Amino acid sequence: MHDIRLIRQDPAALDAAMARRGIEGASEPLLALDAERRAAIHAAETAKAEQNAASKQVGAAKAKGDEAEFERLRAEVAMKKGEVAEQERIAREKDAELAEILMGLPNVMADDVPDGADEEDNVEVKRVGEPRSFDFEPKEHHELASAAPGLDFETAAKLSGSRFVLMSGQVARLHRALAQFMLDTHVTENGLTEVNPPVLVRDEAMRGTGQLPKFSEDSYQTTNGWWLVPTSEVPLTNIVAGHVVEESYLPRRYVAHTLCFRSEAGSAGKDTTGMLRQHQFEKVEMVSVTHPDHSDAEQERMLGCAESILQKLGLPYRVVKLCTGDTGFGARRTYDIEVWLPGQNRYREISSVSNCWDFQARRMNARYKPTDGGKPEFLHTLNGSGLAVGRTLIAVLENGQQEDGSVVVPDALRGYMGGLDRLEPVTSN
The missing domain is CATH 3.30.930.10 (Bira Bifunctional Protein; Domain 2)
Structure with a gap:
């Protein structure tokens, strides 16, 4: 199995290695999925931080007796919780798709292996x-x-x-x-x-x-x-x-x-x-x-x-x-x-x-x-x-x-x- 971190650093190396196996453009779909996965992870982390911040403010609003602000913040916490769950779901799906493609790519050939068809x-x-x-x-x-x-x-x-x-x-x-x-x-x-x-x-x-x-x-x-x-x-x-x-x-x-x-x-x-x-x-x-x-x-x-x-x-x-x-x-x-x-x-x-x-x-x-x-x-x-x-x-x-x-x-x-x-x-x- 290949390391997505190494592919991210040098996609041309993977493409050249897979070309010897008869597979062209191997890095492009991998990097696209990886970008979507990382974006979902970042979105989940951002929403989680916003959820935590709103949660802290809920207590303060209740202590002040500000009912309207209290309800608004509770709704925001619930909304952010939903955003976190949805983005984590997307990240898991993209991770599974990425792993399946990586699992389907063959090993890299040693330099001394002769090129050939069969x-x-x-x-x-x-x-x-x-x-x-x-x-x-x-x-x-x-x-x-x-x-x-x-x-x-x-x-x-x-x-x-x-x-x-x-x-x-x-x-x-x-x-x-x-x-x-x-x-x-x-x-x-x-x-x-x-x-x-x-x-x-x-x-x-x-x-x-x-x-x-x-x-x-x-x-x-x-x-x-x-x-x-x-x-x-x-x-x-x-x-x-x-x-x-x-x-x-x-x-x-x-x-x-x-x-x-x-x-x-x-x-x-x-x-x-x-x-x-x-x-x-x-x-x-x-x-x-x-x-x-x-x-x-x-x-x-x-x-x-x-x-x-x-x-x-x-x-x-x-x-x-x-x-x-x-x-x-x-x-x-x-x-x-x-x-x-x-x-x-x-x-x-x-x-x-x-x-x-x-x-x-x-x-x-x-x-x-x-x-x-x-x-x-x-x-x-x-x-x-x-x-x-x-x-x-x-x-x-x-x-x-x-x-x-x-x-x-x-x-x-x-x-x-x-x-x-x-x-x-x-x-x-």
Whole structure:
């Protein structure tokens, strides 16, 4: 969220920042509303002062026995009281309108983010690992003889509709092994604190991380008003909502494995086969809360944490820096990690690591108290997938596939699979 005081001081800076996001003239309606709000506040304060002055004179008029002046002053007090109430009502309305517009404006881009319209303008940072050469035509994950029987889209559709999958057998076990492996790596090697958060959250939590009000259609809301989390970024980041923490408390580094839910609004016709794009999926999510001076370094650290999972699994990937047109609403800078999928013969996103600076902290009123004194300042928050479990499963299946339809299990996962080193083709019932 943006600070209206800073916009008031330098509206051109906001306009230039929002222009990079494709939003023109952002400051004008904000400043107009702000002027109306401030005028109403001033009018309320003036009327209140006049009300107080008249109230003091009422007693004096009564003591003098001046009935006419007494009644006139009483009427003036009542009138001023009404003026105060009306101007305060206007101020509240304008404040709410202003807050809603501010809530709907995206974060400011970092200077090093490349300008661009969409994913075609993202900039590749590096590639790690060479895609495997196959002496046969590689298949997609849902076509493999060892995986297809454990990926039941038909039954899932009967139960829940499209974009769901019912996993079973060795595929379900491999999926579970991946999540456990990711958690263990992040906790024991990367120094993150494991959290098991709720996956139902209030409006305030969704607003704090930027899902509301702008993106309500992208998430699911229950009949009693709770929201199903699109990612555990929401509960993890909101741990510090409304708090002023000691500077020594920072950084806080969290990791959680949860179910996630997305409506996939606007994705009709995209990735309709297989389990690449689902309404319900699982992610191992990382969230960091840091001192403002350290957030850029923390983003690089988090990127390394996510990459370490792919490196341990032996999966080829590339890192891209997202351009202005492809960067998410709440992010100031985002790196995507894209894993190589031989069945599609292309790289596909498996993680996004974003630095939100103080954008979410302002929405949540999350601050820290400097060790050397001074007023509390806003924290910086970051989030990143470490990794999307289902997409990692896809990558393991496709990269490890053999000509007979079996899949070689990466060394890093065999301990989680009871020593199993290969998924063998099975007969579907």
